[in-house]
Structures are given as C-alpha cells and as structure tokens.
Amino acid sequence: MELQLQIKMNKKLFLRDPEQTELGKKIIQHSIEVINKNGFEAFTFKKLAEDINSTEAGIYRYFENKHKLLMYITAWYWSWLEYRIMIHTLNVNDPEVKLKKVIQLLAATVEDDIDTSHINENILHQIIIAEGTKAYLTKHVSEDNKDQFFKPYKDLCAKVGQIILECNPKYKYPKSLSSTIIEMAHFQNFFMNNLPALTDFGKEDESKVVAFLEELVFSAIS
Template sequence: MKHLLQTLKIGINENIYVKDPESSDLGKRIIENGIVMIHEMGFESFTFKKLGDRIGSNESSIYRYFENKHKLLLYLTSWYWGWLEYQLVFATNGISDPGTKLETGIAIITKSIEEDSSFSHINEVLLNKIVINEYSKSYLTKEVDKENKEGYFAIYKRLVHRIRDMIREVDGTYSYPSSLASTVIEGALHQNFLSEHFASMTDCNETVETTQYFTNLVFNSLNKT
C-alpha cells in the first residue's frame, strides 16, 4: 500500500481552491505550514498574513491559491478524509467476511493516526488533530447547504457511505445504517476531543481505545446471525 500511496493524488473539488496547491512548491509550502500554524494557534487566530510571514511570501500570493482561510480548511479536511478513504479501501479490499471487513473499517476510521511518509509536505498527525478540533467549523456556517450542493463535502459523505454499506453487509435488516456510520466517524472525533479536554466525560483513554468503544457499539447494535 505504501508504494501505491506514493503515486496517489487525492482529488479535491476544484471549486475549493483557486490554484491547485499540489502544482507548485509554493502551494505545497502553503499546505505544509498552514497545517502547522492552524495546529499551533487554532483556526480563529490563523490568518494568511501570518502564514505569508512564516513562509516568506506575500499574503497576496496565498490568495492566488485560496480565496479565504475557510476554503483552506475545507481543502485540508477534504484531503484528510480522502487519505483516510484510500486507507479504508486498501485495508478492506479482498476481505470476504462482512464482519471482519466492518471491524477492519471501524479500526481504520477510529485508530490513532501515524505520519505517512508518502506525503512529505503533509503531517497527517497534526492534520488529524486539526480535524478533531476544527472540522465542525468547515460546515457550521450559513453557506453549508450551498457548499454541499457544490460537492465540497463529497469525500466525507462518500466515506460515511462506505461504512454504511459495510454495516448493511453485516445486517441488512438494520434500520439506521447511515446514522450509525456517521455516528462512528463523527463520534471518533468527539471521543478523541473529550479524552484530551474533558477526560471525565469519556471512557476512552490510555487503556480503552476509541476503536474498542465503537467496535462494541456497532456490533452490539447489529443482528449478526
């Protein structure tokens, strides 16, 4: 899988960016340093002016790639979900047993993230932390319906549908496969947030992994006979 990922280009909706950041060294530096800075200072405090100072470039040059920082966040989170989707597809491809396939899928979605050397300019560990802390800010906006119609969240929705289909393979009689799938993906982010900031509100910790909780939740919800 590692060798295949080295040639992988994750397709992001072209309306999210003005110029593809993967097409130039400057664009890749915008992505690389944008991830680091959003992780360091939070999305609210992050600005293109600060990013320009960090990379030694004019603020205007960043606007040639993204029209605003909201679009940059959409790009980063879309990239993350696309990267996770490819891992899910590779890890479950060829697994014939529906239960094993679903269990593997849950593990991919909920596991701790390790840095992937296939993408030298993207720190997946920091990007995961950004998704945990900032992803909701990409869609809790007045423009969400318009952006959804334009396909900005297509990769995320596709990932939910993949988990949904795995749930259906295990139990075709279960009435809420989409809700359960989105609960796993969104819930994994929330449980990780709670474990870091509100530890008394979750059972996920150093000894109980998020994967254990969601595997238990999903399979206890399904009729596996």
C-alpha cells in the first residue's frame, strides 16, 4: 500500500494546477528553495526559471504573479499543518494533551513524517516563519479573503480555537488566543534566531519557545 498526501488547493490561486505536471511540481519545490535563499522581496520568476532550467514565461503559465505563488505555498503549509494536527491528535481525548501537541507541532522543527513527495517541509517551515505574514499583510487582503485564499489558515485557527474551548468552555477569546499562539510560534522562533534581544531563548532553542507558549496558553485558559 502506498499512500501519498494530496492537498486540495483553491483553484483561483493558480492558472494551471502545479500538482498535475512535472514543471508544476518543480515550480513549487524550487520556489520554496529560491525564496528561502534570498527572501521573498528578491525572489523573481526569472531567477526561479533559471533555477529549474525553464523559462519565465513558463512559470507565468502556472501563477499570475509571485504573490499568488506565496499565497499558494502558505495555504498549502497551513493545510498540511492542520492535517498533521489531525493525525497527531487522533484518539487523543484529553483536550489539554491535544493543545500541547498543537503547540509542539506549531513551534518545533518538522521531523519529515508524512510523504509529500516534492515539497521540503523543513525549508517550507523556515520560509513560513520569515515570509508567511506577507501573504496577508497587503492592501488587497479583503479581496483575497473573499476569494477564500486564507481559508486553510482560518480553518486551522478555528480548529485550535475549538480545542481551547474544549479545555475551558468559558474562555472568552479562543480565536484570538489561537491566532496568538500560531503567530507567536513563528515570531518567537524568528526573534530567537535573528533578534535575540526580543526573547528569553538562546539560539535554536525551540523547546523553550514551546514551554513559553504552553505556560502562556494554560495560564490564560485556567
């Protein structure tokens, strides 16, 4: 039996489905690497094309522009994370155990546990930390939101909010606490590695980020 995870993506994010062709898969795979290398601002379709030995025009057949590609990648990431949370909390009944698992999945480096073929989840995690918020921090958030481009992110937030409510049905801010955990799992990691004065952690000490978030969340809801 061979199983492979296939995440269903919002069709409006692309012009041609990258999952359906060789070039498409290469675009996703290499875009993650090229964005990681020089950052999203310096990232161009031309550089990506050179990296995969294809042409700029070829990539434009798949994505309208680099921002759509970033939204595709981030949407994929959040869907994948929600899937991982689902897997790792199957048969777990205690909501507090669930919540701890969620925090760990959010804040700790990925051990490559699920086969997703062409996507390097570790690098993906890195670029979501540094570039993820840029997907929605734009003047056209609202239109993009209407097109449901952030649905995976919102679904994840809702799911975590649900678990929070399972822990304490009376807690008043499940969604805000949820988005706080999600963003801070990434921001504290970024700060720890790049602006350490903004944290209490040493370089690459993810376990402390997890501990901080756990304490924060459980003191908030109890």
